[in-house]
Amino acid sequence: MGNFSNTFSSSLGKKLVMSLTGLFMCSFLVVHLVGNLQLFKHDGGLAFNTYAYFMTHFPPIKVVSYLLYTSIVLHAIYALVLTMKNKKARPIGYAVTNGKANSPWTSRNMGILGTVLLVFIIIHMNTFWAKYHWGGVPxxxxxxxxxxxxxxxxxxxxxxxxxxxxxxxxxxxxxxxxxxxxDLYLIVQNAFESPLYVAFYVLAMAALSFHLIHGFRSAFQTLGWDHKKYIPLIRFIGVWGFGLLIPIVFAAMPLFFLFKTFS
Amino acid sequence: MSGHMNLTLKVWRQKNENDRGGFITYKATDISPDMSFLEMLDVVNESLVKRGEDPIYFDHDCREGICGMCSLYINGRPHGPKRAITTCQLHMRSFSDGETITIEPWRSAAFPVIKDLATNRAAFERIQQAGGFVSVGTGGVPDANEIPIPKVIADEAFNSATCIGCGACVAACKNASAMLFVSAKISQLALLPQGQQERYQRAQAMVAQMDEEGFGNCTNTGACEAECPKEISLTNIARMNREFFSAKFFKEEEIR
Structure with missing residues (x-):
């Protein structure tokens, strides 16, 4: 086996893939959030629809978007492979476990949270991304x-x-x-008229919150970056930025449209 | 005898590696709260021997918390409910009268059960043999300050070196990962001048052996650090990752 495949088939190599793809998706979240803030503008969707056209047609953004799809797939596949290996590492489980005594809940449930997020991404992309590309949007x-x-x-x-x-x-x-x-804005508006659909989005954002509270700082630990001086900063950004601010503002978008429908 | 305790023990009994095994319930009566957990098991075993039954088989050696032999998973936690101690340092006053205590062996594919509560931890030895050593003669005791090592570095290396290899990290980890152990062993040598010659070869060889043994993968839950009787910190795992990635991406040393 060559050095490269040897590296990425090792336990630490697989963790490196999880870390790098995870952090790349985190950086995407920031851009996605800032762009989508235009949904809150009262301009009949002009800013948002112009932005949507730009994001789907500007070549450098297209390159980044393919990197993003690759990251999502790699993150999910490597998570599955690692989880299966982890299950194999303990074929006979304990009769009594007390995980909460030694580790936070989020850290022990990354797989479940990640699965919720994967389902969310599929539904989310099907509702907007697929419809925008091939769905006959007015x-x-x-x-x-x-x-x-x-x-x-x-x-x-x-x-x-x-x-x-x-x-x-x-x-x-x-x-x-x-x-x-x-008019992607209209598609957004229509989708978020359904309270059930909005509830699912809010739930998914809660999962995102818990996933990132552990995931963001965990990614840096995997990279081996645990400098005493910067770890408190990473933890702060991980909890308050990615764990709370970003999911809350994202969740505010479907809620905003739902309240607009009912008011 | 006032103040003595009566306990119910649910103990994992397994004849040998191939036996399926199962829990058997025992009564531990008239237990002094000042006994260590292992002394309590000694008392139970004496009564079993008197009745002509097979005593509960468990690992132990020094009984003062430095050898790393004792290895019981007590009520869902390795080495029981207290922080930073081994099972032999755990006392029965940490339990309450009438309590039911579940005792299991370490659970890991890499640590097969030998009998009852004792597991074969030779996987750790094979990881050590893969690179956890210095293969140059280090000579006699050097004069003070002959080899300059900053105090903080010496302290950190010593902290890593306090790992007794008991395997509580593997037992505590939900993924049965051995990364805390391996990272401590890599760290103690990577930090010191004597360990530099084989530094990157070591990181690669020990990680490769760890994977070979079938341990799981770290998800940074921190359970190992919380349960480690010697308080080996997660910093070691971050350091191991740095050593490994440096070796793979920036150095040219190959594994022998």
Whole structure:
């Protein structure tokens, strides 16, 4: 076996894959969260739909997105392989265990939490990502007055046999910017009208919270980065940033649309 | 005899490696709270011998917490409910009168049960033999300060070297991982000047042997650190990871 495959088939090599893919997904979460904050804007989805087009068509972002899909798959596969090895390492279990006496709950349930997240990712991508790419999403036309950019005239484009083309052009004659974009915002709005679907999202974000409270700092431990000076900072970011702030703001999005529907 | 305790013991009995084994319940009567846990088992065993039964087989040697032989999984925790002690240092005052105590052997594919509560921990020895040594002559006792080692480094190496190889880390870990043990053994030599020559070869060889033995993989739960009778810290595992990744990605030393 070559040095490379030897390294990644070892226990520590597999853990390295878990750590690096995990941290890459953490970095994605930050970008995803900041981008999706545009859902909170009151502009009929103009900012969000323009952003969605950019994220799916800008080549460097596309490269990163394929890296991300690879990370998700690798993280899940390696987790499965490691878990199976771990089960094999203790074929006969204990009659009495007292895990809470020596370890936090999150650290002992990463597999279950991760499975919830994998199911969430599949459903989430099916609802938005797949629909955006192949699902026949209606288009919206935005006419923004150049003199007064706050004034946006929004019209639904009728679903016709000829699909409109995404455009973002300035019409100097009428003094306005015309944007025609796939209306992902509408898909989001419709999806989050269902209380059951929203409840599932909130549950998944709770799982994300617990997964990252352990996962973020654990990734650094696996990398061997446990400098006394920086560990408190990593723990702080892991618990307050990735464990609380990010899942809470994500959970606020479906709740925001649900309350908007009912109010 | 006032203040003595009566206990119910659920003990794992298994004739040999191939026997399926199972729990047998015993009454431990008139136990002094000042007895150690192993002395309590001695009392139970004496009564078993008197009745002509096979005594409970368990590992023990020094009975002062330094040899690493005793290895009982008591009520769901290796070496019982107290922190930083071995089973022989655990006293019956840590239990209450009338309590039921479940006693199991270490559970790991790499530690097969020899009999009852004793397991074969030779896997640890094979990991040590793979690289946990210095193969140059270190000579006699050197003069003081002949080999300069900063105090903090010497302390840290000594902390790692206090590992007695009892296997509580493996027993405590939900994945039956031996990484705390292996990392302590790698650390104690990696930190000191005498260990530098084989430093990266050692990390690779010992990790490879650990994997070979069928131990699980660390998920950083910290259970090993919490249960270790010698309080070996998780820092050792981080250091092992650094040694291993440095060896694999930045050095050219191969495993022999």
């Amino acid at each position: 288009y919206k036309k935005y006419v923004i007055e150049l003199q007064n950019p706050e004034h946006v005239q929004v019209t639904d484009l009728p679903i016709s046999s000829v699909e409109p083309v995404h455009t973002d052009a300035v019409d100097l004659q009428s003094g306005s910017r015309v944007v025609i974009a796939k």
